Amino acid sequence: MRVALFLTCVNDTLYPQTGRAVVSLLTRLGVEVDFPPGQSCCGQAHYNTGYRHEAEPLARRFAEVFRGYEAIVTPSASCGAMVRELYPRLGDRARVEGRGGSLAATLAPVVPRTYELTEFLVDVLGVTDVGAWYPHTVTYHPTCHGLRSLRLGDRPRRLLEAVKGLELVELPGAEECCGFGGTFALKNAEVSAAMGADKVRNAESTGAQVLCAADNSCLMHIGGTMSRLRTGLRPVHIAEILASTEEEPAV
Incomplete structure (x- = not known):
């Protein structure tokens, strides 16, 4: 299975070891992991602060960068929730405001294929024992x-x-x-x-x-x-x- 790693801004800037851990873990489980270099902020910070229109280009970029992957895996429930829960709202709101349905159509393919890491492991790969050892x-x-x-x-x-x-x-x-x-x-x-x-x-x-x-x-x-x-x-x-x-x- 070939998946894309959506690392998120916080992890990319401050916690790169988390991204490396995701790649190591998924590779050990037989998953081929790509890191699309064009990825950027998902727009969550903008949306949550009230800058909804400013979040739309970031959402569109996300959809374009991650288009074509079987699954998009992120080690962040908050950014995963932005895609799964709030991207549909962005698209629907754009349609209601008369700016057409292109945003909704662009975002729709990536929404159901975006997974937080633990749900990808349990729901998609069907594993709970990933072979880890952590004596703490x-x-x-x-x-x-x-x-x-x-x-x-x-x-x-x-x-x-x-x-x-x-x-x-x-x-x-x-x-x-x-x-x-x-x-x-x-x-x-x-x-x-x-x-x-x-x-x-x-x-x-x-x-x-x-x-x-x-x-x-x-x-x-x-x-x-x-x-x-x-x-x-x-x-x-x-x-x-x-x-x-x-x-x-x-x-």
């Missing part, structure tokens, strides 16, 4: 877009539970937002910081060494809070855990 105690935070928009459910947990050496412990208040929310963290800094502190304190109470999630944007916020609170926890993307083996342990 881990607690899992389900991010808002994965939980509420993509409805990932227990897919990430099933993958983590199959990792050899990994002890998965329950996170109190797991379904509560970490406080990031993109520009919410900028516009409501005090509330965002308080929510982040609650999340980190709950994670500390588990005794885990690692807090895992499927979105590096949320992990960036949580990790910053961990640093300020001087905890012993580490934020790690689920792709890096699943890519780790005894031969190639995660850093």
Whole structure:
């Protein structure tokens, strides 16, 4: 199977190791992975801040860059949700405003073929044991877009539970937002910081060494809070855990 990796802006700029982990993991599972160099921002930041029209050219570019692939895989539930949930709205709104149906027609082919990493592994490849080894105690935070928009459910947990050496412990208040929310963290800094502190304190109470999630944007916020609170926890993307083996342990 030939798929395209949609890395996202945050990962490309700040967390390239997550992209490398996705490629390593999928290649190990027999998947041929391409990285289309023309990819750019999906437009989520623009759309969520109210610049809907400015998001449209980015959505069109996404559709053109990733056209023709069997599947588009991303290690970001928030950007995956932008494509799956909000691209159809962009197209419909353009049609309602009398700007024709070309945007909707352009976006339609890529919407159902875009998958967040864990749902691609479980739903498309049909695997939960990916041959990973990660000898640490881990607690899992389900991010808002994965939980509420993509409805990932227990897919990430099933993958983590199959990792050899990994002890998965329950996170109190797991379904509560970490406080990031993109520009919410900028516009409501005090509330965002308080929510982040609650999340980190709950994670500390588990005794885990690692807090895992499927979105590096949320992990960036949580990790910053961990640093300020001087905890012993580490934020790690689920792709890096699943890519780790005894031969190639995660850093």
